[in-house]
């Protein structure tokens with residue numbers, strides 16, 4: 001890589017997003033091939049794609065973990081991140097989004113804009129990521145360039161503009177003629193906007209007031225203006241083509257090279273961790289993007305200052321190796337400048353979403369798992385050892401919640417849906433060679449209270465003494481558990497107070513209705529009492545637990561049931577059936593929308609009644 005760095009003027013981190021099967025992996029392969037990075041084209045269907053490096057992904061033909069590849073397009077070095085397309089892994093995708101400079105949204109031209117495409121579009125909007133759109137599979141019959149563009153403009157944004165050739169179908173045929181393939185493997189830039197003539201430039205100028213004025217005066221729009229419009233998300237360049245036949249891909253490459261700019265980074269060191277993984281030797285890898293200054297090998301890394309909560313342990317660790325990955329291979333770097341995506345070894349305290357140096361932690365979206373499965377171990381497998389291993393997996397994907405049920409001596413996994421099960425089974429098999437099974441999933445209920453209540457707990461056997469008074473109040477929905485103290489230090493020593501707060505925070509407290517964990521509650525320490533001689537550390541633990549329980553027993557308790565917020569698209573002919581079903585599931589519906597022959601139903605329904613409904617929809621549509 002070193003010998004080329006003279007030429008490189010731009011360093012851009014680009015994400016590929018798409019609905020499953022739209023052709024993300026195939027497009028990555030085409031980009032890698034056309035940029036000269038790989039000689040032989042891999043194919044998803046032949047199970048040798050460059051980015052699908054884990055055997056599980058190759059076998060299933062889906063991409064679970066975001067991989068990276070580096071390709072040089074002229075003076076532009078692009079770090080390409082392939083993101084998982086399946087909704088069950090969307091937390092991982094959201095973390096990846098936070099380190100992107102640009103995105104390419106891949107759309108399946110045979111299907112058009114899908115529900116999930118709109119979800120991705122909203123995410124790109126939320127994180128304000130400049131976006132190029134590649135409409136793939138244009139080699140297929142029925143993929144209609146004009147109609148697709150109209151659909152994009154209607155469902156995504158008015159400012160989707162076709163930057164490629166007017167007639168892509170003919171173009172694909174030309175490009176895929178035997179003999180012309182060899183010529184394509186160059187870094188030549190392709191521009192076709194001129195071909196569109198005035199109409200194109202006018203539409204472009206219409207996307208921005210300032211630009212419209214300038215265009216009307218000078219009759220021109222320069223590339224730096226186009227670049228600015230893209231960065232400000234005022235225009236979304238669309239390229240049609242076929243990743244599989246490699247038709248039209250060169251125009252996308254031309255656009256990426258010509259209309260992107262280097263982001264500006266501060267001088268001071270900063271980095272954002274977006275993924276934790278392990279290599280084949282078991283080394284812990286912290287994937288991060290450098291967001292300011294330079295990271296050098298052996299630099300000491302520490303908790304970012306803005307993120308140190310009171311009482312947090314402050315750690316300091318050396319960055320052992322800086323690895324620049326491309327596919328399954330990596331090169332060691334001595335340093336990584338701002339804009340670089342790298343994997344760092346030697347760190348044990350990092351977590352996805354963490355900020356280092358001047359960069360702050362991200363507020364991660366909290367996706368609450370709604371199903372709880374018991375993990376069934378094969379005979380002779382040590383439960384405690386397995387628990388340790390599963391914790392390792394959990395660290396890599398915080399969306400996976402492993403719960404140890406001490407009373408029953410069982411390991412449970414809390415998941416969002418069924419698809420994760422199969423993938424988890426395979427992952428555990430590949431990583432640890434243990435064939436686990438999953439019990440039936442139980443709904444995860446929670447409990448809360450409807451009105452404030454006071455709870456008192458005493459612990460006073462012979463030569464022990466502790467007394468705790470707590471105020472339990474309902475909190476806002478989604479606020480979780482929060483703990484405060486309102487007790488004077490004259491009444492109860494600060495150390496005892498701290499101990500009580502620790503006992504409140506350190507474990508999941510259970511409600512008295514069903515034994516489900518309590519949530520959305522504020523607990524305030526009102527007062528407490530210790531004995532000069534007879535109070536020991538453990539006494540306050542007992543008194544605290546008893547105070548919570550005593551309070552809950554008097555309280556007006558509420559059982560919380562998890563709901564799915566759903567979006568269902570069905571042909572209008574079966575919409576009455578669907579509405580009936582949702583009513584039977586005790587779901588609620590918003591006013592129906594229709595688009596041509598499709599009815600769109602949105603609403604909420606209990607997980608307990610809706611969990612298998614997806615399969616039913618597939619069977620009746």
Ligand code: GDP
Nearest residue numbers: 020021022023024025026044137242243244245
């Ligand atoms: P991903 O799930 O988005 O990564 O999609 P893949 O790259 O795995 O592609 C899904 C399927 O679509 C595979 O069978 C590909 O061969 C096929 N495919 C990808 N691109 C094209 C294309 O341009 N035209 C056609 N006809 N098929 C394609």
Ligand code: MG
Nearest residue numbers: 024025062063
């Ligand atoms: Mg893929």
